[in-house]
Amino acid sequence: MAPPEQSRVPILAFVTDDESEAALRGGFVDVGAGFQARRGDAHTAARTLEKEGTPAILLVDISGIEDPFAALDALASVCTPDVRVLVVGESSNLTLYRRLTRDLGIAEYLYKPLTRENVAIFFGPHVTGAAQQGGGERGGSVITVSGARGGCGATTIAVNLALQLAEVSRGHVALLDLHLRTGTAGIMLGVRSGTGLRVALEEPDRVDSLFLDRSSIPVADRVRLVASEEPMEAAPRPTENGVKNLLAMLTARFNFVVVDTHSPPGVAERIALATAQNRVVVTGPDVAGIRDTLAIRKFAASLGGGNVLTVLNRENLPGGLKTKLVSDGLGAAPDVIIPDLPRHLPRAAHFGRPAIEESAVFRKALTPLTHRIAAVKPAEAGTSLLSRLLGRAGG
Incomplete structure (x- = not known):
């Protein structure tokens, strides 16, 4: 199990020279925020943040980088969507400034030589929060996983999809289990679900910005579980505002939010499906x-937007329909097919170990779904990966 997240560094800077670091330290003296500086550029920052938590504000140097846009795209893929990015460089070109701040969603750009005064004037408001936030849609991508019927393996797919997404994308992933009384995501991961999810869904006014740190559980590198184990006699009543608020919090902190839903959909499931980029x-x-499956796909299509992907699980199950008959019944071949693995998957679940670690066959079968989802981000046409992940599309 991954260790709990450390407190976020307020400001982390990667700069290539002593003079720029000195100007930054001088300019940030009066803003009262913790400041850390390391030697390096945007490439260094991307390598570092693959292993460390994302700071609240990230400042990177693009001096000497041949393709700064590619470097910033790579950096975006390893940062949480709520990070605010400041950039310094050597070019005073106005076109570069506009592309960075308007097209890529960078908060501010300054060219060298930096001075204490310029840092305080132009970067200071972004550190103190006085600068106006960008106007684009914020946050990461929501993926719902719905079982056509109980026992079809949807939770197994959701749990392992979340883990594999983190591996493939190096992004931050939240796994939200909406089965408040009978959820098994925690059991499959060998952890006990936390508390607070029901409160978040029912009483959003009681949820503050620290909710995710208190209520989510780290289950792997860059993956956290948000789940609950309510008693059977409980009667959770998620509200529309509670569900929307929770999803907004999750998509602000995570690049991908995998939601394990149940059927028939209730209030929470309907909102999650309507929000999702992939169902x-x-x-x-x-x-x-x-x-x-046909009924769920029809309902999902009525919500508009988003992709609907069908997974046939347990292919060649003894006594089950042949794949051709399933395809005929669905009107098309399933998007992903996962074979019946009666020995490996139950054993993994019993011992609280991810199925992708216990079965190479299962891992390989799930990979096409993971790759397809990892390549799809919530964005309008023409926006960059950086702009989509940082949630400030073309401000």
Whole structure:
């Protein structure tokens, strides 16, 4: 299990020279925020933040980098969406400034030589919060995983999809289990679910900015679980505002939010499906599963936007329908097919170990779904990866 997240560094800077560091330290003296400086550029920052937590404000140097836009795109993929990025460089070109601040969503750009006064004037407001936030949609991508019927393996898909997304993208992933009384995501990961999820869904006014740190559980590198184990006699009543607020908090902190839903959809599931950029429907090789898959896909399509992806789980299950019959029933071949693995997957779940670590066959079968989702980000056409991940599309 990954260690708990450390407190976020307020300001972390990567600069290539002593003079710039001195100007930054002088300019940030009066803002009262913790400041850390390291020697390096945007490439150094990307390598570092693959292993460390994202600071609240990140300042990077693009001096001497042949393709700064590619470097910043690479950096964006390893940062949480709520980071605010400041950039310094050698060029005073106005076109570069406009591309960085308007197209890529960078908060501010200054060219060298830096002075204490310029740092305080132009970077200071972004550190103190006085600068106006960008106007684009904020946050990461929401992916719902819905089982056509109970027992079809949707939670197994959701749990391992979240883990594999973090591996493939090096982004930060949240796994949200909406099964408040009977959820098994925590069991599959060998952890006990935390508390607070029900409160967040029912009473959003009681949830503050520290909720995620207190209520989410680190389960792997860059993956945190948000789940609850409510007693069977409990009657959770998620509110529309509570669900929307929770998803907004999660997408501000994570590049991907994988939501394990149940059917038929309630208030929480309906909002999650409406928000999602990718809606994964998992079915087994049976007639009832085909019927319910078609119903869920129809409902998801009525919400507009987003992709609907069908996963056939447990292919070649003894007594199950052949794949061709499943495809005929669905009207098209499933997007992803995962074979029946009666020995490896139950054993992994019993011992609280991820199935992708126990079964190479399962890992390989899940990879096409992971790759497809990792390549799709919530963005309008023409915006860059950096702008999409930082949530400030073309301000």
